[in-house]
Amino acid sequence: METILSVFVPIHREGHKFIGVFAIATALLFLMQVPSFFVMVGIILTAWCAYFFRDPDRVTPQKEGLVIAPADGVVQSVKESVPPAELDMGSDTCTRVTIFMNVFDVHVNRVPVDGKIVRQAYTPGKYLNASLEKACEDNERHAILMETASGKNIAFVQIAGLVARRILCWAEDGKEMNAGERFGLIRFGSRVDVYLPKGVNSLVAVGQRAIAGETVIANEKGREKQRDGAIR
Known part of the structure; x- marks a missing residue:
């Protein structure tokens, strides 16, 4: 479970709209039955967008100065x-x-x-x-x-x-x-x-x-x- 959580980190809210746009565009390409290459590109771009907007927690050192x-x-x-x-x-x-x-x-x-x-x-x-x-x-x-x-x-x-x-x-x-x-x-x-x-x-x-x-x-x-x- 820890390994899974380390990979699927939270996504910053600023990325939700971009991920949504890529996902909708990919779904439309699939429904339009365009060549599978373009659908795959859409999937890759959607996954990359989610990856870009990841927002993991960090452990900040606590010491004055x-x-x-x-x-x-x-x-x-x-x-x-x-x-x-x-x-x-x-x-x-x-x-x-x-x-x-x-x-x-x-x-x-x-x-x-x-x-x-x-x-x-x-x-x-x-x-x-x-x-x-x-x-x-x-x-x-x-x-x-x-x-x-x-x-x-x-x-x-x-x-x-x-x-x-x-x-x-x-x-x-x-x-x-x-x-x-x-x-x-x-x-x-x-x-x-x-x-x-x-x-x-x-x-x-x-x-x-x-x-x-x-x-x-x-x-x-x-x-x-x-x-x-x-x-x-």
Whole structure:
């Protein structure tokens, strides 16, 4: 039973209408008696859509100061960068961790720290490949500034990609949230950037796979230097 439940995880409500459209279209193709190839394609697309919108529970580490990955995907880059101008955080650089989500990753996004939502800013833009460096400036995005439980500022940004056409965010200004809580979703393939508090180093390496709500990407109270990774 546990194995079955691990495969058939809950589906996020945002996916119900898309799954329904694919399922109805597939049923119509079957009733119209079109070649079986097209019916099979419809079945595959319906199954993929259900898979894309899966929303599994996660076990979030509980310790003061931890910064948890906000998205599933591969750590694409860890570098010094100026936070988004729309959040009015100044021109000083801080460590930015970029997590790239492909169309097979879970796309439900989670809050990286315990704290309060201070400010949000939606910026319309292009739909360039999210893996490009300039995507953080040119693409459609939704930026969030949070004050951590220790009083530091941390920012995280949902960025649309080449396939993504809709950023969803249900975080509310002034709301207290806990690390690992769901705050948004991006359809279909994109990235999330995290701007760590000044002086806080990343604990993940480029190429490492992150799991939203579980992978520790930094520790506000730690003094460990940036980690390197090696393919084994």
